[in-house]
Every structure is written in C-alpha cells, then in structure tokens.
Amino acid sequence: MRQKIVLITGGSSGIGRSVGLFLKSKGYKVFGTTRNLQNYPEFSDFKLIELDVRDNTSIDLAINSIIASEGFLDVLINNAGIGITGPIEETPQTEIKKAFDTNFHGPINMARAALPQMRKQNSGLIINITSIAGYMGLPYRGIYSASKGALELLTEALRMETKDFGIKITNLAPGDFATNIAAGRYHAPANSASPYYKPYSKTLGIIDDHVQEGQNPIKVAEMVYKIINTKNPKVHYKVGSPVQKFSLILKKILPDKVYERLLLNHYKL
Template sequence: MRQKIVLITGGSSGIGRYIGLHLQSKGYKVFGTTRNLENYPEFSDFQLIELDVRDNTSIARALNDLIASEGCLDVLINNAGIGITGPIEETPEAEIKKVFDTNFHGPINMARAVLPQMRKQNSGLIINITSIAGYMGLPYRGIYSASKGALELLTEALRMETKDFGIKITNLAPGDFATNIAAGRYHAPANSDSPYYKSYSKSLAIIDDHVKEGQDPVKVAEMVFRIMNTKNPKVHYKVGSPMQKFSLVLKKILPDKLYERLLLNHYKL
C-alpha cells in the first residue's frame, strides 16, 4: 500500500510537531513547514520544508517541489497560527492584520493551493486547526477568537463547495494545551496609564496559567489520527478538558448575558 503524504503547516514546534511525530509513528510520510529553515538546523523529527502561509509565491514553490517529489498530497493540516492578547482598542492595527494573515488568510491560501491537486486525485483531506476560543468572544483575546471563529465558518462553506470532488474538509478545535504558544504570542503592552491596565493584567496572568496547566498536546495528535481514519469526518471536532468542552454546551443553552457573566467571573473581571 502506498505511503500517504501529509503536510503540516507550522510543523516545527508546538502542536504541529506533536501531530507530525504521531503520524510518522503510524506510518505516514510527514512534511512540516516553517517560515525559515535556517532556524532549525538540527531538526530531525521529520522533513521540514520552507513555506510561509502568508506568501502565495512561497506556497506555490513549496507545493510544486513536494508534488514533483511525491506525486500526490493526501492530507493538509492547516496548523500554522499565532496568538495575540490585548484590549481591542489598544492593539496595533498591524498586529491585528498579522494575526488574520496567518490564522485566517493562511489556511485559505493553503486550501486554494492544494485543491487543484486533490481534485485531480479525486481524494484528499484538509484539517483546519482552529480553537475552542473561536466559539466565543473572550476578553482580551477577541482578535484571536475572531480569527479562529472565522476559519470555522469558512470551513463549513468550503466543505459544501468541494463535496463533489472526493475531498473531505473539517475543523479541529483544541482547548488549552501545554505548548510554547505563549512565548510566541503578541501581547499588547499592559501600560499602567491604560484604562484597561488592571483588568488586562489580571486576565493575562490567567490566560498564561491556562497554557502552562494545559493538557498533553499528544491528545490533539491522536484526534487528528482518528479524523484521518474516519470515512466521513464531521464538520467540527473539539479536543480539550471536560470543562472547556462543557463551556461550549453552556454557550448553546444559556442566555447570552448569563454566559457572559460566567466568562467575566472566570476571568475575575
């Protein structure tokens, strides 16, 4: 049986790396992407290729090389993403744009680039890694929530548009997992003269604690493997702590203002 080819954006660290290692152990041929190969001279977990999801020229070059080498692409995992925190009023416009260019436009760019090959194969799977945060507007994480929520909705539309081509598309929304995402996240400065200083500083500490106390990222990798071996994947999947998943149930059944109060209490606002 032919070894299936998997491409994971943002595969050099964090959840992407865990996914790659797990899938490789299951017999898949894994390629991960990074914006700059020079930063990973000793990376040997699986093959890394240079690709920037914000740059269509970079995407085309990398995919052309991959298809020429392997002849096909079975699975695209849109994992590349960046975090951001801060009061919406005080978050620089350039930083907001950067997040959407990576978290939302990046997966669109990748999907548009791989769909012709998958349509030619009459097969393929795209898994968009979103976030449980994308199901609700979280205080001081509104930009991040919006970028991931937008990707969830886009996936719903793209599934219907591509249903006749043998291509499967789904979302996987993780909760908090113990990775290095906090180190790479943009934090709007908590200036002491800001009207948001007290509440933002308090929330930021809680947000960082959530990541530090997060679950083992291998659980996300195991869910990806399950999805890849599901004949007809669902539209949405979630993986996280029982409380995080239960929060989504509460959002569906509680009045908006009551749910908002729960979030305010959770973030001690």
Template sequence: MRQKIVLITGGSSGIGRSVGVYLQSRGYKVFGTTRNLKNHSEFSDFQLIELDVRDSEGIEQAIKKLMISEGFIDVLINNAGIGITGPIEETPEMEIKKVFDTNFNGPINLIRAVLPFMRKQKSGLIINITSIAGYMGLPYRGIYSASKGALEILTEALRMETKDFGVKITNLAPGDFATNIAAGRYHAPAVHSSPYYKSYSKSLAIIDEHVNEGEDPVKVAEMVLKIINTKNPKVHYKVGSPMQKFSLVLKKILPDKVYERLLLNHYKL
C-alpha cells in the first residue's frame, strides 16, 4: 500500500509538530512547513519545507514541488496560526491584518493550491485547525476569535462546493493546549493611561494562565488520526477539556446575555 502524504503548515513547533510526530510514527510520510528553515537546522522529526502561508506565489511553488517529488498530497492540515490579544480599539490595524493573513487568508491560499491536485486524484482530506475560541467573542481576544470563527464558516461552504470531487474538508477546534503560542502572540501594550488598562491586564494574566496549564497537544494529534480514519468526517470537531467543550453547549442553550455574564465572571471583568 502506498504511504500517505501529509502536509502540515506550522509544523516546526506546538500542535503542528505534535501532530506531525504522531502521524509519522503511525506510518504517514509527513512534511511540515516553517517560515525560516535556518531557525530549525537541527529539526529531525520529519521533513520541513520553507513556506510562508501569507505568500500565495510561494505556496503554489511549494505545492507543485511536493507533487513532483511525491505524486500525491493525501492530507492537508492547515495548522499555522498566530495569536493576538488586546482591546480592539487599541490594536494596530497592521497587526489585525497580519492575523487574518495568517489565520484565514493563509489556509484559503493553501486550499486553493491543493484542490486542483486533489480533484485530479479524486481524493484528499483538508483539516482546518481552528479554535474553540472561534465559537465565541472572547474579551481582548476578539480579533483571534474572529479569524478562527471565519475559518470555521468558510469550511462549511467549501464542503458543499467540493462534495462532488472526492475531497473531504473539516474543522478541528482545539481548546487550550500547552504550546509556545503565547510566546509568538502579539500583545497590544497594557498602557497605564488606557481606559482598558485594569481589565485588560487582568484578562491577559488569565489568558496566559490557560495556555500554561493547557493539556498535552498529543490529544489533538490523536483526534487528527481519528478524522483521517473516518470515512465521512463531520463538519466540526472539538478537542479540549470537558469544561471548554461544555462551554459550547452552554452557548447554544443559554440566552446571549446570560452567557455573556458567564464570560465576564470567568475573566473577572
């Protein structure tokens, strides 16, 4: 049987690396992407490709090279993403655009690049890694929530558009996991003169605490493998603590203002 080819964006660290290592150990041939190969000269878990998801031309070239060398792309995992925190009023427009270029436009560019090949193969699976945060507007994480929520909705449309091509597309929304995302996240400065200073500082401490106390990202990898082995994947999957998943149930059944009050209490606002 032919070894299946998996491409994971943002594969050099965090969830992407955990997923890549796990799938490689299960017999898949994994390729991960990173923006700068020079920073990962000692990386040996699987093969890395230099690729910036914000560069549409670079994406097309990378996908063509991969197809020439391997002949197939069986699974695309759109994992590359960046975090951002801050009052929406005070977050620089450039940083907002950067987040959407990475978390939303980037996956679109990858999908547009692989779909012609997957159509020709009459097979393929695309997993968009979103976030449980994409299901709700979280205080001081509104930009991040919006970028991930947009990708969730996009996937719903794509599934219907591609249903006749043998291509499967789904979302996987993780909760908080112990990764290095906080280190690379853009934080709008907590300025003493800002009217948001007190509440933003308090929320920021709680946000970082959630990441530091997050679960092992291997749980995301296990869910990815489960999706790969599912004949007809669902539209949405979630992986996280019972409380994080239960919060989504509460959002469906509670009145909006009641749920908003729960979030305000959680973030001590």
C-alpha cells in the first residue's frame, strides 16, 4: 500500500509538531512547515520545509516540490495560527490584519494551492485547525475568536463546493492545550492609562493560566488520526476538556444574556 503524504502547516512546534510525530509513528510520510527554516537547524522529527501561509509564492513552491517528489498530497492540515489578545478598541489594525492573514486567509491560500492536485487524484482530506474560542466571542480575545469562527464557516461552505471531487474537508477545534502559543501571541499593551487596564490585565492572566494548565496536545494528534481514518468525516470536531466542550452545549441551549453572564463570571469581569 502506498504511503500517504501529509502536509502540516506550523509543524515545527506545539500542536503541529505533536500531530506530525504521531502520524509519522503510524506510517505516514509527514512534511511540516515553518516560516523560518534557519531557526530549526537540528529539527529531525520529520521533513520540515519553509512556507509562509501569507505568501502564495512560498506556498506554491512548497506544494509543487512535494507533488514533484511524492506524486500525491493526501492530507493537508491547516494548523498554522497566531494568538492575539487585547481590547478591540485599542488593538492596532496592523495586528488585526496579521491575525486574519494567518488564521483565516492562510488556510484559504493553502486550500487553493492543494485542491487542484486533490481534484486530479479524486481524493484528499483537508483538516482546518480552528478553536473552541471560535464558537463564542471571548472578552479581550475577540479578534482571535472572530478569525477562527470565520474559518469554521468557510469550511462548511468549502465542503459543499468540493463534494463532487472526492475531497473531504472538516474542522477540528481544540480547547486549551499546553503549547508555546502564549509566547508567540500578540498582546495589545496593558496601558495603565487605559480604561480597560484592570479588566484586561486580569483576563490576560486567566488566559495564560488556561494554556499552562492545558491538556497534552497528543489528544489533538489522536483526533486527527481518527479523522483521517474516518470514511465520511463530520463537519465539526472538538477536542478539549469536558468543561470546554460542555460550554458549547450551554451556548446552544441558554439564552444569550445568561451565557454572556457565565463568561463574565468566568473571567471575573
């Protein structure tokens, strides 16, 4: 049986690296991407290639090189993403654009580059890594929530548009996992002169605690493996703590203002 080819954006660390290692252990040939290959001279977990999801030229070069060497692209995992926190009023427009260029436009760019090959194969799977935060507007994480929520909806549409080509597309929304995302997240400065200073500072501490106390990202890798081996994947998958997944059920059944109050209490606002 032919070895299946998997491409994971943002594969050098965190969830992407965990998924890549797990799939490699299961016999898949894994390619991971990073924006700066020179930063990982000793990386040997799997093949790491340079790619920026915001740059269509680098995307085309990377995907064309994989197809040229392997002949197939079976699974694309759109994992690359960046965090962003801050009061919406005070978050610089350049940072908002950067977040959407990576978290939303990036997966679109990747899908556009991969779909012609998958259509030619009459097979393929695209997994968009979103976030449980994309199902709700979270205080001081509104831009991040919006970028991931937009990707969830885009995936719903793209599934229907590509259903006749043998291509399967799905969302996987993780909750909080113990990764280095906090280190790379953009934080709007907590300015003591800002009217948001106290609530934002408090919320920022809670957000960072959630990440530090998060689950092992191997759980995301196991879910990815399950999806790959599912004949007809669902539209949406979630992986996270029972509390995080239960919060989505509550959002569906509770009145909006009641759910909003729960969030305000959770963040002590």
